[in-house]
Amino acid sequence: MNTLTRDDVRRAPKVLLHDHLDGGLRPQTIVELAAEIGHELPAADAESLGRWFVESADSGSLVRYLETFDHTVAVMQTAPALTRVARECVEDMVADGVVYAEVRYAPEQHVEEGLSLDEVVAAVQEGFDQGVAASGGRVVVRQLLTAMRHQARSMEIAELAIAWRDRGVAGFDIAGAEDGFPPTRHLDAFEYLQRENSHFTIHAGEAFGLPSIWQAIQWCGADRLGHGVRIVDDITVADDGSVELGRLAAYVRDSRIPLEMCPRSNVQTGAAASIAEHPIGLLTRLRFRVTVNTDNRLMSQTSMTEEMTGLVEAFGYGLEDLRWFTINAMKSAFLPFDERLAIIDDVIKPGYAELISAAG
Ligand SMILES: O=c1[nH]cnc2c1ncn2[C@H]1C[C@H](O)[C@@H](CO)O1
Numbered sequence: 001m002n003t004l005t006r007d008d009v010r011r012a013p014k015v016l017l018h019d020h021l022d023g024g025l026r027p028q029t030i031v032e033l034a035a036e037i038g039h040e041l042p043a044a045d046a047e048s049l050g051r052w053f054v055e056s057a058d059s060g061s062l063v064r065y066l067e068t069f070d071h072t073v074a075v076m077q078t079a080p081a082l083t084r085v086a087r088e089c090v091e092d093m094v095a096d097g098v099v100y101a102e103v104r105y106a107p108e109q110h111v112e113e114g115l116s117l118d119e120v121v122a123a124v125q126e127g128f129d130q131g132v133a134a135s136g137g138r139v140v141v142r143q144l145l146t147a148m149r150h151q152a153r154s155m156e157i158a159e160l161a162i163a164w165r166d167r168g169v170a171g172f173d174i175a176g177a178e179d180g181f182p183p184t185r186h187l188d189a190f191e192y193l194q195r196e197n198s199h200f201t202i203h204a205g206e207a208f209g210l211p212s213i214w215q216a217i218q219w220c221g222a223d224r225l226g227h228g229v230r231i232v233d234d235i236t237v238a239d240d241g242s243v244e245l246g247r248l249a250a251y252v253r254d255s256r257i258p259l260e261m262c263p264r265s266n267v268q269t270g271a272a273a274s275i276a277e278h279p280i281g282l283l284t285r286l287r288f289r290v291t292v293n294t295d296n297r298l299m300s301q302t303s304m305t306e307e308m309t310g311l312v313e314a315f316g317y318g319l320e321d322l323r324w325f326t327i328n329a330m331k332s333a334f335l336p337f338d339e340r341l342a343i344i345d346d347v348i349k350p351g352y353a354e355l356i357s358a359a360g
């Protein structure tokens with residue numbers, strides 16, 4: 001079997017459902033934006049700053065990982081800065097071979113210099129529109145609006161997501177420290193979104209286990225799980241290799257609930273010991289609806305190409321496996337059914353067919 005190279009993986013069409021706008025800035029952009037506003041950074045040049053983010057995020061703790069966002073959020077407080085970061089995000093995704101992306105961030109974190117929530121969303125949308133136009137339409141990008149789980153603005157953010165639903169926002173999410181901040185704290189926002197026939201995902205089963213996943217699905221009605229890695233706590237693998245699913249794991253698999261898995265981020269926060277030991281191997285073998293994602297390209301020094309190449313090296317996956325992850329993700333996108341189907345039929349399937357036939 002030919003092992004796929006990084007370049008093979010880069011050429012393959014990829015779909016990204018879980019990526020944080022404030023976790024994906026180019027180090028050079030942070031340096032320039034920080035200089036404009038006099039924000040003090042922990043390193044002066046782009047290269048050492050990039051290293052600082054990765055090393056600081058490599059802490060084994062989600063809470064410490066999240067502290068690094070202070071420096072990205074600080075430089076994303078004006079409309080031009082948000083537009084620039086959003087435009088560059090699209091450029092980087094196009095270079096990475098991403099054909100569809102849902103990019104999330106928390107509007108409530110970008111109002112320190114006086115922008116309204118509405119102006120924040122508009123500035124990000126402007127950047128996405130510029131990036132997509134410059135690419136000649138090679139990528140489709142949507143926003144997901146995140147509410148911070150330790151704050152109390154989720155209802156407002158859910159209303160913002162509905163106000164923007166036909167102008168580039170495809171759904172809603174909650175993020176931030178998981179332990180101590182259960183999803184049910186934001187039940188009113190989730191119930192409101194359900195009444196509005198809207199879509200949302202919930203970060204669950206990353207730094208806290210099964211109760212968080214159970215609440216996200218059975219109390220809050222999440223369409224997808226952000227991470228969800230700890231669903232393996234409800235799966236028993238016997239010495240002879242036989243597998244038994246608990247009721248929650250069975251529900252997740254039976255209902256085809258998408259898992260937005262982010263392997264490198266999980267290794268950094270301690271949710272997985274290594275890529276080779278990441279539960280994505282078992283969950284893929286058991287045919288859960290697994291998707292592959294970046295989470296934070298800056299903090300994890302990653303991209304879709306890096307994540308998938310890492311999986312190819314650890315698990316021996318080939319193009320058929322990468323196509324499966326990609327179609328899983330596209331099926332799970334918060335985009336209307338006909339638009340999802342068009343991307344699968346017109347972009348993903350022909351893209352992989354060409355690579356598979358070239359590989360002989
Ligand atoms: O992996 C994550 N888990 C929980 N929260 C996260 C993760 N990555 C980023 N965040 C937080 C930090 C950001 O400021 C916020 C919005 O993107 O979401």
Ligand SMILES: [Zn+2]
Pocket residue numbers: 018020175203226295
């Ligand atoms: Zn995340």
